[in-house]
Structure formats: structure tokens, C-alpha cells
Amino acid sequence: MSKDLVQQQFGANAAAYATSAVHAKGASLARLVELVQPKGDWTALDIATGAGHTALAFAPHVASVIASDLTPEMLVESAKLATTKGYTNMTTALADAERLPFPDASFDLVMSRIAPHHFPDIAAFLSESRRVLKPGGTFALVDNVAPDENTTPGFATSDLAAADKAYNGFEKKRDPSHGRALTTAEWTRAIGDAGLKLTHTEHAPKAMDFATWCKTMKVPQDTVAELRTVLTGASGALAAFLKPTVKGDAIGFTLDELIAIAKKPG
Numbered sequence: 001m002s003k004d005l006v007q008q009q010f011g012a013n014a015a016a017y018a019t020s021a022v023h024a025k026g027a028s029l030a031r032l033v034e035l036v037q038p039k040g041d042w043t044a045l046d047i048a049t050g051a052g053h054t055a056l057a058f059a060p061h062v063a064s065v066i067a068s069d070l071t072p073e074m075l076v077e078s079a080k081l082a083t084t085k086g087y088t089n090m091t092t093a094l095a096d097a098e099r100l101p102f103p104d105a106s107f108d109l110v111m112s113r114i115a116p117h118h119f120p121d122i123a124a125f126l127s128e129s130r131r132v133l134k135p136g137g138t139f140a141l142v143d144n145v146a147p148d149e150n151t152t153p154g155f156a157t158s159d160l161a162a163a164d165k166a167y168n169g170f171e172k173k174r175d176p177s178h179g180r181a182l183t184t185a186e187w188t189r190a191i192g193d194a195g196l197k198l199t200h201t202e203h204a205p206k207a208m209d210f211a212t213w214c215k216t217m218k219v220p221q222d223t224v225a226e227l228r229t230v231l232t233g234a235s236g237a238l239a240a241f242l243k244p245t246v247k248g249d250a251i252g253f254t255l256d257e258l259i260a261i262a263k264k265p266g
């Protein structure tokens with residue numbers, strides 16, 4: 001997946017993400033703050049901040065926070081939101097999640113929310129996150145996950161693998177910049193392999209409105225029709241994972257977010 005494509009997709013839709021309820025008010029955001037228990041003297045970094053919602057949720061609780069992103073248009077939106085909310089301790093920085101432009105051991109907290117499924121190299125992202133964390137620092141992650149035995153028990157491994165592929169294809173059809181949503185088991189392994197000590201994981205179901213989900217990325221109508229067919233025709237493990245509902249013209253489904261907290265050994 002091209003990082004230029006990520007910039008194009010999100011640059012064109014930056015304003016929509018600034019007003020997106022899923023990103024601005026999702027239940028996982030408040031829960032993340034609760035689990036991290038940020039301290040008033042902390043310096044924090046939000047990787048792939050988008051419109052800045054996660055950075056701004058932590059701004060009242062830390063000394064300073066940098067909202068970083070690969071897409072300049074997103075940083076414009078995050079700066080606008082910071083001004084609107086009156087937070088002067090948030091700054092922005094243009095940054096690639098896999099090559100962070102910050103010194104070693106710079107932050108007490110490094111976080112990323114609903115973004116890593118766009119990163120081409122998860123291992124590099126985690127390695128960089130660990131590098132810029134101070135010893136004993138906290139790493140906090142929220143991201144959509146693909147179905148596996150943790151989210152969708154009771155299915156054969158082969159059925160879950162097929163559902164994983166189908167779900168990621170569904171996301172990529174809607175947003176060509178989508179890379180791959182990992183499974184919970186894959187995240188657990190990757191975080192450990194990066195030298196971070198996982199201290200907590202939980203899942204947060206996220207109810208989605210199909211029409212809004214498509215509108216946020218300005219999906220063409222012919223593609224909307226294809227996505228609707230995939231969703232309403234889902235069966236087996238994919239249906240158990242997405243839980244599609246149809247009420248008249250309204251179509252809903254559920255995504256599953258992983259919330260993971262880890263520490264850099266001191």
C-alpha cells in the first residue's frame with residue numbers, strides 16, 4: 001500500500017474526520033484515557049492523530065502532547081480543534097509512524113487510535129514507538145481488528161481465516177488506503193516481539209451506520225452498492241463478526257476494536 005495513497009485519501013476527507021462521531025466520541029476514547037491514567041507531568045505523542053481527537057482527549061491530563069500525522073491536511077484540522085477547545089499544550093508535527101522524527105526516550109506516553117490498519121509495516125511502527133518511549137513509559141493502542149478466536153469464538157480456524165480475508169477486503173473496497181487490520185492474536189505477538197510488555201487488553205464493540213461509514217470516505221455509489229451486497233449477504237464467521245442489521249433503508253453493523261496497553265521495560 002502506498003503512503004501517498006494514504007495522504008490522498010485522508011487529505012481529501014480531513015474535514016469529515018474532524019466531525020466524525022466514531023473518531024471524536026467513540027467509547028474507546030474515554031476508556032483509553034481511563035486505562036492509561038495519564039499524569040500531569042507527562043509528555044505524550046499521538047501517532048497518526050487524524051483530526052486530533054485522541055491527542056485532545058489526553059491534553060487536559062498531561063503537560064504536553066504532540067499530535068503527529070503523515071497528512072498535512074489532518075494536522076490543519078487538529079490544530080483548528082485545539083484552538084476551538086482552548087488547549088494550548090497540544091502541538092502538531094508531520095511524521096511517518098514508521099520513521100518518527102523524535103529523539104530516543106522522549107515521551108512518557110505514545111499512543112495511536114484507529115490508525116495502524118493503514119500502516120504498511122507494523123513491526124517498524126512498534127519499534128519506533130518503543131524507541132521514543134522513556135523507560136517505564138506507556139504504549140496505548142486502539143485499532144479495528146479482524147476476526148479470530150478472540151472476537152468470534154466457535155468457528156474453525158479455516159473459517160476464521162476466510163472471514164479475516166473477507167473483512168479486510170470489505171474495508172479496502174471502501175477505502176483503498178486500508179492496509180490490513182490485524183487479529184488480536186497477531187497484535188499480542190507483535191507487541192511482545194517489539195520488546196513491550198503487554199499489561200492489558202480488551203475489546204470494544206463499535207456500532208456503525210453503513211451510510212455514514214461510506215459517506216465519510218466519499219465512496220462512489222457503485223462501490224456503495226457492492227459493499228451493501230457484501231454486508232447483507234455475509235454468512236458464517238463473517239456474519240457473526242460484523243453482525244449486520246437491516247431496518248428498512250437503514251443498514252448497521254458492528255466493528256470490534258482492540259484496546260491494548262503496554263509498558264517499555266524500565
